[in-house]
Amino acid sequence: MAAVPNSNSNTATTQQPPSPAAANTAITQLVPVPTPTELTTDEMAVKVVHKRYEGLVMVRTKAVKGKGAWYWAHLEPILVHNPETGLPKAVKLRCCLCEAVFSASNPSRTASEHLKRGTCPNFNSDSAPGPNPISVGVVSSPPPPPQNHRKRNSSGGRKGSGFKVNSSETTYSVAPITMIEPPRFSVDVSYPTRPDLVPAFSSATVVTGSGGGGGLYSPAHHHHHHHQQQHPQQQQQHVVLSGGKEDLGALAKLEDSVKKLKSPGSSPGQVLTKAQIDSSLELLANWVYENCGLVSFSSLEHPKFKNFLNQLGLPGITRRDLAGERLDLRYKEAKAESEDRIRDALFFQISSDGWKAKVSCCSGEVENLVNVSVNLPNGTSVFRRGVFTGGYVFSKYAEDVLWETICDICGNNLEQCVGIVSDKFKSKALRNLENQHHWMVNISCQFQGVNKLIKDFSKELPLFHNVTDNCLKVANFVNTKSQIRHSFLKFQLQEYGRAALLRVPYGGGGGGIGRVEFEPVFQMVEDVLSSARALQLVFLDESFKIVSMEDQTGKEIEEMMRAQFWNELEAVHSLVRLIKGMAHEIEKEKPRIGQCLPLWEELRVKIREWCGKYHINENHVDKVFDKRFKRNYHPAWAAAFILDPFYLIRDISGKYLPPFKCLTSEQEKDVDKLITRLVSREEAHIALMELMKWRTEGLDSVYAQAVQLKQRDPITGKMKIANPQSSRLVWETYLTDFKSLRKVAVRLIFLHATSCGFKWNSSLCRWAQSRNGIDKAQKLIFIAAHSKLERRDFSNDEEKDADFFSIASREDDVLNEVMFDASSL
Template sequence: MVRTKAIKGKGAWYWAHLEPVLVTNPDTGSPKAVKLRCSLCDAFFSASNPSRTASEHLKRGTCPNFNSESSPNPISSASPAGVITMTSSSSSPDDLGALAMLEDSVKKLKSPKSSPGQVLSKAQIDSSLELLANWVYENCGSVSFSSLDHPKFKSFLNQVGLPSLTRRDLVGERLDSKYQEAKSESEARIRDAMFFQISSDGWKSKSSNHNHSSGEIENLVNLCVNLPNGTSVFRRGVFTGGYVFSKYAEDVLWETIIDICGNNLQQCVGIVSDKFKSKALRNLENQHHWMINLSCQYQGVYKLIQDFSKELPLFHNVTDNCYKVANFVNTKSQIRHSFLKYQLQEYGRAALLRVPFSCRASGGGVGRVEFEPVFEMVEDVLSSARALQLVFLDESYKMMTMDDQIGKEIEEMMRSQFWNELEAVHSLVRLIKGMAQEIEKEKPRIGQCLPLWEELRVKIKEWCVKFHIHENHVEKVFDKRFKRNYHPAWAAAFILDPFYLIRDPSGKYLPPFKCLTSEQEKDVDKLITRLVSREEAHIALMELMKWRTEGLDPVYAQAVQLKQRDPITGKMKIANPQSSRLVWETYLTDFNSLRKVAVRLIFLHATSCGFKWNSSLCRWAQSRNGIDKAQKLIFIAAQSKLERRDFTYDEEKDADFFSLASREDDVLNEVLFDASSL
């Protein structure tokens, strides 16, 4: 029915090769899903998008038995009436393919000479190769240089009238020219800025098992420049191996600042880095009074998960209990068989519960290990709740565990607080992860830090109430992390940013001093006096008092605080993110000293979340010449990503795409299953 309907449309050619197959459940024999089978190589595919399957599998050369030159044309447009029709119930997909090849041969005999293709001019060829090279450069690490030598890629270039583009072409003068172009543009934009902030990401080692003697380069540190107009430009990439000492990080950062600023060091107003609690940041700030050096807020919030996993008994309890369940289910053959059976029955898939190596080595305790692998085990147990419950209700299980003390303990454990505690841990981790991901995506300014942490505090308190968790211990852990992350510039930027002005009963828009603690109020005074000269310190404090009592004209305040709905996310966002700084620069001219502090402070970024690079980059940089080429490629690709505001890497995008495609398949299969049931 599906094929008969489809051949009447534009997709007739590929239905000659793709056969819809109804997949049945092996246990029940009932229809479960619809798949597409390639009649040429017997490969199976999802039925959600046949045209995409045809393009990917047939046209792009994935199918070993498909000949693109003899691909069938729509039968309805070429077949003489009465020969064979696609609606014939006796025709098989192999018959249709042979018929299409026959028709194609007849067409070739009728017009043996193919018309010559369009010949490209030299300018068109040069322009096309330039675009192709730029695509390779800007997808640095994701597009393999060796793939340019693939026969089918060369055949494609030949088909469209282009000469081959070799690896040597890409890493020679063409690369040098593109690098110089990108670097000149970047430097020009930095020169035009009155001040800037250095963003430094990638200092943290990606592997705790790094072998220093191997000489393998693991990390790539990205050094970018944040400009007052809200844009960023790439400056340099630094390859490091394993753990990086604080003094080395300090030297790299200071060398970068000098390289940009020359003698005008006050042009750099600060650094934001992912090296949490870095001595290098403190040293540089102490030595240069005008600088604000911050740790990345994404890292700070995400660290809360590790804090709670180490210090809350709830986490230890859930980790131990999940390990007991996973170990019992995975290692007992009869229990494992029953569990997999119920997984298939309930979810249509089956897999063992993941157990992190750290838990196996320590017998279940979380200790000082990263919580992420432990959380995967927690998620597996929670997502398999129904299957586990059915296992323990099964009569065969009761017979198997009649004399099994561990089985009885686990069964008793599951009847108590196990599921509630499991859900509580899972809920808290998802809450913190969600906040961290939002911070990574939105890249807030430092004026937003206090409101963000307060929002997280409120949500965690609500979590405590929901799951009947004692607040005191949780709040102590939270406050400890907050204090480690806090910087006085948070409070000062919060007070000076017109976006956070509060309308009082008289109609004035005043800074939110009432939201600060007494210590944070003192921090505001201290920070402002540090950022100005000694001669201006008392003037700046007087202007701060004026700002506190008079605030901003209501019309300007409302204009700064204006929000609009983001057409992509649907969320309300600031209509003009630069307006807070621009009000100080252009309107609040009476505040001669305070405005110098405000315009530099307000624009500072609170995160250093940089780029995610393909691991192949590190392998390129094994030789002196390789590092030079890799640095140029990184610069070109990074600058392109910044211009597009694209901070992901292709593997993430592909994973998201296939995850979405999988969900679409599930929906399609459910619809087809319901239809077949009727």
């Protein structure tokens, strides 16, 4: 295929990023380093102090930008230097308000004691964004003793945190029973009570025994009573709860009953109207339905959730209510909306995803749900049905399901369905339907096609075999030799702050790459590459020398892990990341079939650049690439590329003409054949004459520039088509002289090149395993899918949670390394 040009210079074109540079080669990072024993104690200490200081500065910088704790606006990390050597010896925190200096071991506690307690003379508590709880009778504490703001209490316990725990007793401060207000039993004790706050009413100290000697006459109680005599203004009545602190809940209920009996006519608060209650429960039910499979029906009957609804003034909602008439009504509404939108469209495309078995990355379970949806010309999609499969699916079954769906929608007007895009069965089911119905254009999903390139390269490139075998040797050696494993984990912890064994694919002990999927192999490659520094330190360690003297494998691995090993490892990793990145973009952007030729050409160029960078035989790589391209190619790619005004090229005369020069001779013939197949025999010669006119005259320059107009996406920053529907609309409203060709153009241009559907939660498929539950599951799937399509949300909540916790974990690693590095204290 000839090279595909970029957009015209007179139009706002996409800023194509250069070929993604591969990650810095691991070998450049593997420069000889001194062993830990070669560093002096002072050098190690300085390194640790600097590392801690930089970490604290990073955390404070993020916090000042609104991504961290409030107190960093008032606390600043500083380096304390040794007056004799001038080298940093410790990290401290300085209060920006009063210049006081504190230890950096626990910034949160420093903020609580110095700022929240009021010991900082210049701190205004009202300006602090954090909560400032006040003891209101249920929990109160004696004011903290005066303390020097330059020296913190070293006891480590919370002062004034609501109760004091000794070895033999626990002391609570509660109001006398007739004055307790039940809602106030929930008290935020995140920060100690300030000394200038006085309880709203007198309180009684409740002492709960925790063993022998902890009652009213214990020494601790005697001391407390003596202390009260010294402070008569704080005298309190002593009450003993024999059940311990667990009695506080029962005490609250008792007081609640007393209060209700004393004031039977008092209103508990604003009462919701019936309309408000119905609206609230409807929103709750829709939330459960739209989070299909993620929120279990049984969880709504959890006591705490019921209590939550009760606090809001809402009645409980049962599983039977959710799965009954309410579900049926919501399903009918969603179904009616979908039917209306399909009925408004003149034609559509069927999309099916899920025929190719997928394993959930979160649960590891095989997903057996096929999504069948309808792509409309206006760029939107409508869910049609979900099909549960019991395992392996035969091509004939898939063909029957797709044809039944088309007949169910179209009735007698079968030509309303332009074609099908599917993640499987291109060579059988899709081809059979296309041969039987000449107006159909059935294509395979390009997300799957690009991803399969990884599998092709892993099977046919010797480079992948070498890297896989070498990584297996390294991983098995490191994981199975106890001394080496211990050293590896130690150096991982030292270098990266975390430790884990190298992942090895199932059955990876032998048999080569042909017997395992490449995804787990790639995970192993990533582990080895990301642990390069730790592996180098292992080979410099004394334990490795001892093991290698007894085990010849160690010497072989040490000899193997030279520059070539790391270059090959980096090359494989770079190519896989390149293909995965392109596949991810395709999945996200959901291109039309007119974009297929430019996308594959862009990928070909990037892979050739990769060959040049890593000195790989380009001819061998091209053969593998061309083989996969031909298996995915459809003549409609070339026809849509020619007919889509977005790809018109401005010539010397100023005309905007279709890019025929970018096609091969075979692809030009494909365009003619496809157009004649999609029109009636009587119109075939007319359509070809109009095609020649389109080739020589093209489109008016103003309309062409309007179609090719781009704008920057505010989220990604990339340039995108301003109005994706304009290509089709130009044919429908302006190019009316092309009577036959425009019929083909409008039906081709809108076709989707991917079938990437929804990512369901793993629990959903388990619901449908019961014959009795499959009807309910189908309705839930329809409601959830309908909602996702309206929001254009194709993500999976479990995957989003996994990504969130992965990011949070990496951020916590930085914080933990900064906060709890005791060696800098």
